[in-house]
Amino acid sequence: MMIKNTSQNYGSIAKWLHWVTAVLFLASYCTVYYRHWFTEEKTPENWIALQLHLSVGVSIAVIVILRIIWRVLNRVPDLEPGTSLEHTMAHIGHYSLYAIMIIMPVTGYIGTGVNTEFFMWFDIPKFESTQVFTMIVSDGLGISFKEFEKPVDFIHKDIMGVWVVWMLIAGHAAAALYHQFVKKDRTLRKMTNSR
Ligand code: HEM
Ligand code: HEM
Numbered sequence: 001m002m003i004k005n006t007s008q009n010y011g012s013i014a015k016w017l018h019w020v021t022a023v024l025f026l027a028s029y030c031t032v033y034y035r036h037w038f039t040e041e042k043t044p045e046n047w048i049a050l051q052l053h054l055s056v057g058v059s060i061a062v063i064v065i066l067r068i069i070w071r072v073l074n075r076v077p078d079l080e081p082g083t084s085l086e087h088t089m090a091h092i093g094h095y096s097l098y099a100i101m102i103i104m105p106v107t108g109y110i111g112t113g114v115n116t117e118f119f120m121w122f123d124i125p126k127f128e129s130t131q132v133f134t135m136i137v138s139d140g141l142g143i144s145f146k147e148f149e150k151p152v153d154f155i156h157k158d159i160m161g162v163w164v165v166w167m168l169i170a171g172h173a174a175a176a177l178y179h180q181f182v183k184k185d186r187t188l189r190k191m192t193n194s195r
Pocket of ligand 1: 106110157161
């Protein structure tokens with residue numbers, strides 16, 4: 001299997017980064033809704049589910065950085081033949097997916113009032129206790145964490161988490177299935193096979 005992308009296929013590194021991210025997105029939803037639906041507040045399970053959500057989200061942040069570096073370093077495989085509208089939609093879709101891979105971890109991290117116990121391994125200090133928060137938010141904007149957290153949480157949960165993110169991913173997966181079963185082209189195979 002090729003390590004780097006070619007004009008025909010994603011290479012093994014791009015494939016790993018892509019599918020690990022997909023699994024982590026699924027995990028971020030499972031952990032946060034497990035917490036909402038199946039645990040009582042202030043129990044150890046509730047706390048562990050939250051901490052797993054935070055840890056998975058931080059992992060996505062790390063992976064997206066590696067992914068962007070890798071994307072810049074090698075070519076992007078050609079899109080399968082299609083209309084210019086289809087190609088434009090594909091580009092907009094891919095850039096929007098990159099955007100949510102950045103916006104979700106950032107809004108999640110800066111809007112959370114607890115430290116992240118990264119997979120119970122080490123602590124990542126909460127945004128509120130960093131110098132950046134003091135410089136930009138409390139001294140710069142002159143607002144408290146409580147005031148800052150409200151709009152950030154609204155973006156993370158009510159706009160992005162509940163609607164935009166899963167709709168984009170569902171649209172993206174539906175497009176892959178459309179290519180596989182209706183257009184019968186190599187789009188999905190580029191991300192799965194080595195040939
Ligand atoms: C790509 C990464 C992420 C995704 C897709 C995601 C998605 C979500 C979703 C769907 C919710 C629930 C919305 C609702 O209330 O119905 C949520 C809540 C939350 N997220 Fe994230 N999130 C991500 C990353 C993060 C990160 C990195 C942090 C913090 C370090 C974080 C902190 C939180 C917190 C504190 C809540 C509220 C928890 C609760 O109400 O039980 N998230 N997120
Ligand atoms: C059921 C899940 C998924 C399927 C079936 C799927 C399938 C695919 C396929 C077939 C491609 C290649 C498209 C092409 O080059 O024409 C692709 C690319 C891509 N996917 Fe997914 N994907 C899934 C989940 C996700 C998730 C969860 C994300 C991120 C949130 C994501 C982000 C991307 C991005 C950004 C690209 C473009 C890669 C690049 O060129 O840099 N995908 N996906």
